[in-house]
Amino acid sequence: MYKIFAFSFLFFCSQNIFGQIEITSDALPKAGKSYPYADALNIGGFDYKTSGNGVHWDFRKLGKINSGQYDYLRASQTPYKIDFGFEAEGLKQADTLGNDFGKITDVYEYYRTTASAYSRVGFAFQNPDVSLSLEGKHKNPDVVYELPLTNKSNFTGTFDMQIPIGKFPLVLGNYFQSGTRTTKVVGWGWISLPTYDSIPCLKIESVVVQNDSTSVPIQNINFNVNNNRKEIQWLTLITAIPALEIVERDFEGRTVVSRIRYSTISKKVGVGDNLEKISGFSIYPNPTANYLHIQSDLPIQKVIVSDLQGLKVLEKENQHILDLQLLQKGVYQISIFTNESFVTKKMVKK
16 A cells, blocks of 8 residues: 555656646846747648646657757847837747748847836848848837746737837838737647757747838738737757747648747756656755755756746745755756756755
């Protein structure tokens, strides 16, 4: 009977060790940093629509057609000089978009990260046909994530932007972008990709209804495009950009996948599928009644202790010894971060 109980207890812990994580501003992209990614041609039969609690999304056999990296710059370091009134991050989206019938170049989007939100706040591009730079900031930002993000988080927001075409006193017209974004965290668990093993994550779905239009009355030009899409993302504490992003669009009455992009962060930051001991990290004594010691080959930046429902109960920086005397008895997950790696382990408070 005791063996059955012990087995059941260990099985329960192994299924919940990753728990529900919380995404804060610390887990999002930073100016001056680069984040590698790869694109896949198709989802290859993988079930990406599954949502829920404690799910393992396994995409380890996802292919690759090309690779690149996101380079986040301070707004002042980009080719455009937009007065945001605060420091924003500029991300180059493309060298060229469009075709011979109409294209734009040097396309940048701008983001702002605060403790309460990660928002799209500006847009800029070159129009080579008329040798004009179009740049501007959102009157109402597009809130991509309300922070912190936890399981069952959901929100809806509107956004709009108007960019003059030309400069005073010769303004030919305007470029407009407006819409709504409805976002919900639809699950938690862990994700496996070709570049690393299972990592705790939240699954987020955003339905974006967006309209882009151009109005140049003097030339009788009125251009209007619906840029509606569904963005499905898996966010982690260590990849900064989505570990995986899948974008769906409607095309001629059917839903098509227009983007499959995943982070190619080094495999050394992963957490093993079977929760095996990872070289360079150990915790002792375990179980413990009072203090927990952390042994690491690398300097520890941060330690987070959470219960099995993912609720953070303790967070410390630059510490190798944790005082757990105030915690209730039970099983917890301890996440240890260094500047090069990340690991989650089970810890028992007795």
